[in-house]
Amino acid sequence: MSSIRVPEGYDIYQRPFHFHFKNLLRAYGRNRTFICYEVERQDGGSFVSVASGVFTNQFCHRHAELLLLSWLRQLLSPREHYHVTWFMSWSPCAGCARAVADFLQEHRTTVQLSVFAARLYYHWDPKFREGLRRLSHLGAQVDIMSFQHFRYCWDNFVDNQGTPFRPWKELQRNYRSLVTILKDILRVPEGYYIYRPTFYFHFKNLLRAYGRNRTFICYEVKKSFRGYFFHVASGVFTNQFEPGPQIHPELLLLSWLEQLLSPREHYHVTWFMSWSPCAGCARAVADFLQKHHTVQLSVFAARLYYHWEPEYREGLRRLGAQVDIMSFEDFRYCWDNFVDNQGTPFRPWKELQRNYRSLVTILKDILRPVFTTSNGYNLELGHRAAQC
Template sequence: TAPRLLPSAHRKPMKTLCPDTFTFEFENLPEAYGRNSTYLCFEVKTNTLPSPDFPDSGIFQNQKHRHHAELVFLAWFFKRLRLGECYQVTWYVSWSPCSRCADQVANFLKSHGTVRLRILASRLYFSKKLENREGLHRLSQARAEVKIMSLKDFEYCWENFVNHEEKPFQPWMNLDKNSEGWNAELKNIHRNPRDLLTEGIFYQQFNNKHKLKKPYYKRKTYLCYELNGPQLVKGCFHYEEGHHAESQFIEEIGSMGLDQGRLYFITCYFTWSPCHSCARKLVSFVKGNSHLCLKIYTSRLYYHWIWKYIQGLQHLQNSDVPVTVMTDREFEYCWTNFVDNKGMPFEPWEKLDSYSKNIEERLKRILE
């Protein structure tokens, strides 16, 4: 299957970049202002020698009219594919692919099983946007390897794609620190929702204490779920900037393609009860999927003194999505089933039962 060929995508790749262009465009800043183009340095390895019309390396950049470098490469590459040939393609890119490019690259890889792609990115493109995060997931599902460039990779690009005139590569300030930051972001994006929680996260985030002692830390929403069907499915999500754990859960369950003729029981364990907006989303999701039966346990109540959050809890209860406060029994169950506990038993914190009873009384008054 051919990619969507671009009218201006038949240009030949560049051979080298000038040093200033490389340093400016590939600098791995956390906030890379003014860098509105993607530069893509590529290498293609095959089991035969390269031909003059198919160089084994080169550089593409974005073209006019939103022709992104990734799609320009695909259009150029597709015309040179040979039947039965195996290809190992490596990209060094200043920005990771956007969601639109990720989709087309993933489709291309699925249609061409003899092509393997490795992507090394200096920076992640608008990594907080859900569509771009999903695009990186789709690339991984299509067998593309996505990584963050390290000092060694920048040095390699300098030696092989830059007209450096025998000058050595000069790392910019905080290069290693920035790579570590982007690596952490990519690891978070690729995090499998079925990964277990660490002991520290569980005790920090699921504890039901009214107030924290110093040193303070932010208690986020963590959602652990268990779906009972033909097979038992478990998963964990946590709040990410602009993307609530409840929304991630809804997307995950909605993407499973569950049999609508079968009844599924789902139990969720929350650190914070759903906000009013997420409560409405959960109710709408369950009402739109009559084959799902949802029950919620929560460690703490989120802004339980504010009217709209009170209404959210009432809306869940009145829509047959029961909300119950976690007790020692549920905390121990979560510890056993959702935590990398290394075989250690659950150790209740001080006044756990007392906190649970107080929160339970508060929820009872809200629902009555």
């Protein structure tokens, strides 16, 4: 540990740690927040400890998050890259979440923040839920403290007198419940879900689909850190019709991603699409991936848009991403994570598996190499098709 491990010389005593960090689903009389924090600086290919310690509320009503952010601003160098970890007795309130989000925007190219909360503060209130979503949207890892995290804090931030950490009886059960609640909060930003009839209508994997003039994209963004990928953001985009002309969701999502991504980080982005991209959007995606070499994109389409047209086939070949057809498991995953399903299970339509196999065959046919002849024509799978 660093020589400045605990500014203000502060360790948590054993009894306050058990009282304030106990992961109750409803906790009363716990009006203080404790943050056990660590700051690491990137040094070549590894991270070295810079500082660690504990912050808590000032009784003039300054929240621990605001005190810690103020201290961090003085510590950080704009020329270095940092990973900051917070172990919190309470997740941030709505106001502190906004302050942390502003801090992350201010330091978006230099600071990666991981937040582990023992309990979720007012998790049923829309303002507090939105605060956590925004933190996740801006690239913070937001998670629940597990047994290992409690033990780590006990060993490193508590005046434990050499005694081992002893978990309370309901720790694991409450941990699983809180993970489920947090997953529900973070899975779709801005409270946007697809309604059940909308999902069935627009994602049904028909070979020829009429009257379906909108595209829905259920997306997930994960960031690489120390060999692992963790959740950054997820949600739903669809066509924008107002104001002005229609904008395809691929273009809206690419524009949003431009604001989210850091050039120093590696990402894996997954799209579950009701339609595969049109030719113009495929070019835009290919250009985006050429520009952002740190982004790996996987595209799973429920249906193939104009798959018999050479221009659309060529767009899929040049996408620069993994392109595949949505399977039963993909539909069920979207149902569980992006649909206002009211707790009901996904029920597949009769022809789902048959259509899936047909679409896989068509896509495999599209993605085979194309050879250009001397007279300017493409030879695609033994067929002669005019060059687009």
